[in-house]
Amino acid sequence: MHLLVTGAAGMIGRKLLDRVAESGLPGGVPVTAMTLADVIEPDVAVGFGGSRTCVTADLSQPGTAERLIAERPDVIVHLAAVVSGEAEADLEKGYRVNLDGTRALFDAIRLAEDYMPRVVFASSLAVFGAPFPERIADDFHLTPLTSYGAQKAMGELLLDDYSRRGMLDGVGLRFPTICIRPGKPNKAASSFFSGILREPLNGQDAVLPVGDDVRHWFASPRAAVDFILHAAVMDTSVLGQRRSLTMPGLSATVADQIEALREVAGEDAIARIRREPDPDVARIVAGWPRDFDTARAREAGFRAETSFRQIIDVYLEDEMGGREPGAPAA
Amino acid sequence: MHLLVTGAAGMIGRKLLDRVAESGLPGGVPVTAMTLADVIEPDVAVGFGGSRTCVTADLSQPGTAERLIAERPDVIVHLAAVVSGEAEADLEKGYRVNLDGTRALFDAIRLAEDYMPRVVFASSLAVFGAPFPERIADDFHLTPLTSYGAQKAMGELLLDDYSRRGMLDGVGLRFPTICIRPGKPNKAASSFFSGILREPLNGQDAVLPVGDDVRHWFASPRAAVDFILHAAVMDTSVLGQRRSLTMPGLSATVADQIEALREVAGEDAIARIRREPDPDVARIVAGWPRDFDTARAREAGFRAETSFRQIIDVYLEDEMGGREPGAPAA
Structure with missing residues (x-):
């Protein structure tokens, strides 16, 4: 089994490839070859025992897609994308990478003879827009x-x-907001959802720009990897003509997040959250979805966390390297 | 006011341009210049008194879109498209014309300085797919x-x-099945909906391949032109972020069609309809929509026929040149 991952150097790509290097695909499907593609050198899964090819390339450039599928990978995980803020700031780059790059990949597959790989496409809840019902069905327009x-x-x-x-044999995954993202805060309006947990868990202060009653939709990085791995091997006949699915997640408020943090790391950790209301962030977040009906994805076998305690535990296990919650990194 | 029409040589394009040449845009807005674009010479609106420029060109070819908007038309009606059957038979041509051509036009507009024309985009009910509810809302997925x-x-x-x-300032129109199409039968599965009226009205035999209880969604060519003219001048602020609308139409059965024909042209005309059930056509038509809720479009001022008698009367007035219903053309 040969796996191609585009956007391999991103956060989810790295975690996916490390997991595959360790334990293959679900159901004991062995992976003997990997092709890792990204615009920067994808320095991941270095301990992988099989054939491992790194390609530093931009899918939207002519010839790149053909090169990536030259060895006919059985499963293609297409994560490469320009993120939301950048696609808004640079319209041409967004369409070039997110639309043309995706189409170049799909067309290269289409034009290859006797070839129909599984293609896992990273979609987004951003395909939906307000006004929303309180709970958004999979067939919301x-x-x-x-x-x-x-x-x-369009993808x-x-x-x-x-x-x-x-x-091709496609599965599209609309990921929840990933929490707790490892690493540093970023400029995304959603950054605080991870920050108010991650920073106190690491003995640092965090800023909360919205009210405790703000509700949003979450899953851990580990759940995101689980979604991709399941999509790579699942029976796609259950999807019919509708290949994209809203992934399961946890609908939770900021208060739920803080309560789970208190359970894990105590009052000292809570005290590190500084409330600094920011009307701009509050306005942006007010337009975001709060809850989804994911019956379709659950029937198709996708699973995610069901409490914020579980989401925090994933972070402790995967990112803290055995340190006590609340202890600064060495 | 300068009007650009792509797909100007098609059935709707011709009728639109003849109407504009005769009476301008609704509300007495005068049209002083027209640019007519198509892949074949658009030999229409020849009596137009203003400036009339014909461009024989394919929008998906580099430079064409820039050329078409060089004079900064105020209103652009984008009808050019590869039809359903051809887009299915030739995937590359369909994407090149229907997606790339549309994008080339929109990008040329985007890159032109100080320019934001009204763009009327011909969309289709084909954006929706079965399974359908009995009545399909504007926000059906x-x-x-x-x-x-x-x-x-994608357009x-x-x-x-x-x-x-x-x-740009866009309005997308999802047209009903146009009936009665003038001219000859074609290979579209929907051809009989026009044929069982048009042929008897012209003293010829017609074949009906489906049952009398088949229900579908219709408007006349004249209503289609009315939709475009209204979209060209309407206040788009009522549309918010959702620029595409399912146009009003008439939900009617084959039996309704035949009854209206009887009223207009009598038993002799009805006798010209030969029932030859075709399971292939019946299967295709079974997957088609039967009725729509078009409250949004009606609130925005769009109107269509409300009976099949009206749809037939449009054909008599616009296509029969004064002949009696049932009389063969000279």
Whole structure:
């Protein structure tokens, strides 16, 4: 089994490849070859025992997609994308990478003879746009309010069309907001959702720019990797013509997050959260979805965390290297 | 006021341009210049008194879009498309014309300085796919089951995104099945819906391949032109971020069609309809929508026929040149 991952150097790509290097695909499917593609050198899964090829390339450039599939990978995980903020700031780059890059990959597959790989496409909740019902069904209409969301929705349409025509075997995954993201805060408006847990767990202060009653939709990085691995091996006949699915997640408030942090790390950790209301962030977050009905994905076998305690435990196990919660890194 | 029409040589394009040449845009807005674009010479609106420029060109070819908007038309009606059957038979041509051509036009507009024209985009009910509810709401999810439908849905997403970003002022129109189409039968599975009326009205025999209880969604060619003219001048602020609308139409059965024909042309005309059940056509038509809730479009001022008698009367007035119903053309 040969696995190709685009966007291999990103946070999810790294975790996915490390997991595959360690234990293959679900159901004991062995991976004997990996192709790792990204615009920067994907320095991951270095301990992998099989054939490991790194390609530093931009999918939207002519010839790149053909090169990536030259060895006919059985499973392709397409994570490469320009993120939301950048796609909004640079319209041309967003369409070039998120639409043209995806289409170049799908077309290279289409034009290869006797070839129909499984393609796992990273889509996004950004395909949906407000106004929302309190709980958003899988068949809520596509109304993206960002260029990134429009590009991902177009990718879903391509995935459906090419799958229907038997040119590839696609599964599109709309990921929840990933929490707790490891590493440093970033400029995304959602950054605080990870920060108010991650920073106190590491003995640092964090800023909370919104009210405790703000509700959002979450899963851990580990759950995100689980989604991809399941999509790589699942029976796609259950999907019919609709190849994209809203992934399971946890609908939780900031208060739920803080309560789980208190349980794990005590009052000292809570005291590190500084409330600094930011009307701009509050306004952005007010337009975000709060809860989803993911019956379709759960019936298809996808699973995620069901409490914020579980989400924090994933961080402790995968990122803290055995340190006590609340202790600064050495 | 300068009007650009792509796909100007098609049936709707011709009728639109003849109407504009005669009476301008609604509300007495005068049209002083027209640019007519198509892959074949658009030999229409020849009596137009203003400046009339014909361009024989393919929008998906580099430089064409820039050429078409060089004079900064105030209103652009984008009808050019590869039809459903051809887009299914030739995937590359369908994506090139229906997606790349549309994007080339929108990008040329985006890159032109100080320019934000009204853009009327011809979308399609093919953006929706079965299974359907009995009556399909405007916010039913996009699930195209043809490449044509996928391309039109992607065009709608582009139109929304570029409108949201202030690069153009878009209105997307999802047309009903147009009936009665003038001219000869064609190979479309829907051809009989026009044929069972048009042929008897012209003293010829027609074949009905499905049962009398088959229900579908219709408007006349004249209503289609009315939709475009209204979209060209309407106040788009009522659309918010969702620029595409399911146009009003008439939900009617084959039996309703035949009854209206009887009223207009009598038993002799009815006797010209020969029932030859075709399971292939019946199967295709069974997957088509039967009824739509078009409250949004009606609130925005769009109107269509409310009986099949009206639809037939449009044909008599616009296509029969004063002949009696049932009389063969000279």
